[in-house]
């Protein structure tokens with residue numbers, strides 16, 4: 001997906017022009033909106049229809065996805081041209097949805113595993129997004145030093161990536177091992193190693209060996225029943241910052257040169273309508289922010305899905321300059 005930063009109608013025109021060949025074969029159109037208002041969504045749908053008609057394509061009809069988000073099953077099962085829309089640098093980012101994973105088996109992996117641990121687990125979908133951002137490839141090794149119930153490791157494992165997990169709680173290590181074992185069945189090659197350990201002491205734990213990628217979500221903040229005051233949110237983020245900072249330094253010591261570190265951080269929405277973000281700094285420890293292309297990410301990148309009500313997830317992607 002490529003982000004477009006012009007006005008929505010200009011952006012839509014460019015998108016449709018660029019996709020004219022594909023569009024002639026499509027029978028259905030849709031817009032998937034993330035974090036945009038209903039008015040903006042409706043305007044984008046009108047712009048899409050206008051541009052498609054202006055391009056002389058008359059046979060395509062519009063799909064209206066539930067909650068303005070197209071489900072992956074719809075993308076996979078129909079010949080659909082879907083435009084994804086999201087807030088971007090004060091405007092709306094637009095891009096064609098090029099591919100979506102099949103979410104059914106992913107959902108099953110999330111709910112049927114022996115220890116789903118809904119109190120700490122992230123969804124397989126989020127784990128997959130984070131692994132994609134890390135660029136880790138088949139046969140390489142990924143480390144999750146705050147592995148909890150092992151969701152990131154499980155998604156890596158099924159893509160033939162070797163998995164190393166740590167957690168400070170032995171009960172979580174046991175849960176993660178059982179979840180991975182359930183996934184691999186009777187296969188002899190385990191391909192994973194999950195141990196009790198402290199994410200702040202990785203060099204010691206790994207005996208100076210290096211990993212190709214680190215993908216992790218260090219802490220969940222206490223569940224908030226309402227938006228906190230900005231001062232309370234600042235205190236909560238401040239309390240979490242030390243462990244994030246220490247763990248990031250520790251990760252920087254075990255990542256191979258050029259390898260990436262993907263870390264989820266919390267963003268709290270406050271009663272004063274402000275955002276308090278946990279920020280990370282990597283320059284002094286040999287890390288730079290990963291930029292995938294000419295448009296660039298603004299860090300931390302907000303994830304518009306799967307946030308608990310007042311705490312959102314955002315993500316940093318660093319790469320090692322060592």
Ligand SMILES: C[S@@+](CC[C@H](N)C(=O)[O-])C[C@H]1O[C@@H](n2cnc3c(N)ncnc32)[C@H](O)[C@@H]1O
Nearest residue numbers: 121122146147148149150151167168198199218
């Ligand atoms: C948010 S959970 C991770 C959840 C995981 N992504 C999953 O899907 O299950 C964070 C985990 O970090 C562990 N943890 C907290 N402090 C740690 C430390 N210093 N070193 C290693 N693990 C730690 C907790 O026990 C918890 O299991």
